[in-house]
Structure formats: C-alpha cells, structure tokens
Amino acid sequence: MFSNLPEPPADPILGMAQLFAADTSPEKVDLGIGVYHDAEGLAGVLSSVKAAERWLLENQQSKKYYSSSGNAEFNDRTRAMLLGPDSAEFQRARTIQTPGGTGALKLAADYIWSLAPQARVFIPTPTWANHNAIFPRAGLELVRYPYYDPTSGQVLFDRMVEALGDLRAGDILLLHGCCHNPTGADLTLDQWREVAAIANRHGALPLIDMAYMGFGEGLEEDAAAVRLLASLVPEVMIASSNSKNFALYRERVGALTIIAADEGQAIRAHAHAVPQARSNWSMPPDHGAAVVAHILSTPELKTQWEGELAEMRDRVTGIRRALAEQLSSNSGRDFSFIAHQRGMFTQLDIGSDAVKVLRSRHHVHITGSGRMNVAGLTGGNVPMVARAISQALAA
Ligand code: LMR
Secondary structure, three states: OOOOOOOOOOOOOOOHHHHHHHOOOOOOEEOOOOOOOOOOOOOOOOHHHHHHHHHHHHHOOOOOOOEOOEOHHHHHHHHHHHHOOOOHHHHOEEEEEEOHHHHHHHHHHHHHHHHOOOOEEEEEEOOOOOHHHHHHHOOOEEEEEEOEEOOOOEEOHHHHHHHHOOOOOOOEEEEEOOOOOOOOOOOOHHHHHHHHHHHHHHOOEEEEEEOOOOOOOOHHHHHHHHHHHHHHOOOEEEEEEOOOOOOOHHHOOEEEEEEOOOHHHHHHHHHHHHHHHHHHOOOOOOHHHHHHHHHHOOHHHHHHHHHHHHHHHHHHHHHHHHHHHHHHHHHOOOOOHHHHOOOOEEEOOOOHHHHHHHHHHHOEEOOOOOEEEHHHOOOOOHHHHHHHHHHHHHO
C-alpha cells in the first residue's frame, strides 16, 4: 500500500509553517497562517483563558465521557452567542460541539450527504482553501460563485447574485458570516437580505462559516448578518470556531448549530446529526470547550475576555489603516480597501511568482494564493512589508 507513494502536495495554508521555519532570516515575517500576533509579534495565551484553565485544574471533578454532542454548557453558550439568548432563532436551534470549525464543516458535510447526497454546495471564489476539500471528500459536488475583485478589493455582488440564480431546491449556499477568509470583504446587511430572499426563492439552505466572530466590528455587530439571515430563512446551519476569538487554535474548539423551522424540528435535526459525530470522532475534545464554557458563564471572566478580544480587534484595525496608507503611498495605487475590510485577511492581486519573490527576497511569507494575514503584522514591520509588497507588485 505504501511502497510507491509520490511526494504529497503541501497544504496551501498549514504547509506555510515549514517554509517559514526554513527561512533563516532574522527579518522574516509570518503572514501566512491565520493566527493573531500581538504588537510584539507573539501569539500568546489569553489571560482569561489562563484563568479558566487554572479554575478547571482546581475544580473539574471528572473527565468521564459526554455524549457525542460534547459539552452541553458550551453548546448552550455558543448558541446564545451566535443567535442572541432571547431570540426566536435561539429557540429553534440546537448546537453540537465539534473539533474546531473544520470539524463543524466536516460534520455538516457528512450530515448533508446523509440526508441529501444530490445537494450541491455553492462556495465563493475565493474562499478558505479547506472548503474545496471538505465537501467533495463527503461526496458532495461543489459549485463556485464569483465573490471578490482583488484589484478593487470589493465584493462582486451583482455577479454573485447572477451565479446564485443556478441554485436548486436542497442545494447548500456557503457564506462567510463575517471577516471573509481570505478577502476581508463582507456583504452589507442589505445584501444579506437579498441573499436570504434568493435562498428562499430557490429552496437553498445557507451554511454559514463563522470563524472570526469578534474580529470585525464587535461580537454583536459581527453576529448581525447571521441573525438577520436566520430570521428570514427557515433552515440554516452555522459552523463556528473559537480558534481565533479565544486564541485556542490547537485546542480545536468549534460547533455546528442547526436552525430549523421550529424547535421540535431543531431537536429532531440535532438528534440525526449526533450519530455523524459519533462515527467521525465519537466525541469532541473537552478542554478548550470547557475553558470557553467557563469564561462565558463567569461574568468577570467574560468581561475580561471581551476586553482581550477588543484589544486584538482594535490592533488589527489600526494595522489595516497603517498598511493601507503605506502601501498606497509606496505603490501609487489605491489600497484604501484594506482599511475598510474586516478580520485577519486581505487578498492581494499578486501572482505566484511575486509571492515567491516576497518570500525569497524580502522574507515576507504570505500564502501562494496572495492571501495576507494582516494580524501577523506589528507596527514595527508594516513599513518594511509595505515596501516589499510594492516592489514585488512592480517587478
Ligand atoms: C487559516 O485560514 O489560516 C486558518 O483558518 C488556519 C487553517 O486551518 O487553515
């Protein structure tokens, strides 16, 4: 089985870690994988997370099995955070904890396939690289819709709407809830309203990838689009992640929230999704979810975490502004869109050769597709990176 295996291709995002480690320059800058770095360039553990971990160490009574839907307190808190605890949508939804946002998408994909193998999954171009793998691996067909123009940095909404005209009843429409990965360009609430009408017209089910809640405008603001959509469309799924907003990356904390037409249908839909988790991973790892559940259920820790999240968000917003200004003035081109985009990423209009030049000559590491993790910049290296990108674009 193993004797004639070819060299496998590197993962377009996680594979960046090896390239970065192999770069011996002291000037090197990691703008590849979506990880937040502070002003000193460190990707540390949040103080609220440390406090919750200490609490768990002292107080956790047992590590016996949960059910395949994971930590019930985490699931309730997640559902409340996404949909608002007093909303009608909260009532008609149920959540399953998953190993990260990827686990949530994998669970959604297997679940969709089990119920409707003919469903096609409409994904934006561009989108998070792993979307291209997760759905076909579950046996589902992908359809790509245009989303973004890298030259102007704007959403191609008219072209998106035109392409969504091909949706059929039962198809899945994948959307990024906020802080679109890789572009940072989000739909306006009016556009979300239009997308909801399209989904309803065609009988399509929106699946929201919500991996950056709190990194855009704020927790409530970032949830507004999802809440609006869920109030307008009878059936929606949300794959959420706490990798970024709790900086719990490798602890793998995520959830799949299923919203149905009413509470009874949501309970039944949840019950049918649970066996999919059982046959994939039996149950998700608890530690990170227990940390999140403890923070969200302890008022002073919740306030502390919200402050830490706001600090991360504000730093990214400031870096976006500085980068947009310096790139525009160095290149003579208009990069102001970077300041208006949200979340960790922006997508540069840059070819793969220029990406290689950036890496080999300037030691600036972005993904091969031209996605840059703005949250990896510090105030100190923005000028150097802006100069390097301008030179690589001009070459
Ligand atoms: C990213 O997009 O860089 C992150 O979500 C990490 C990953 O798993 O790809």
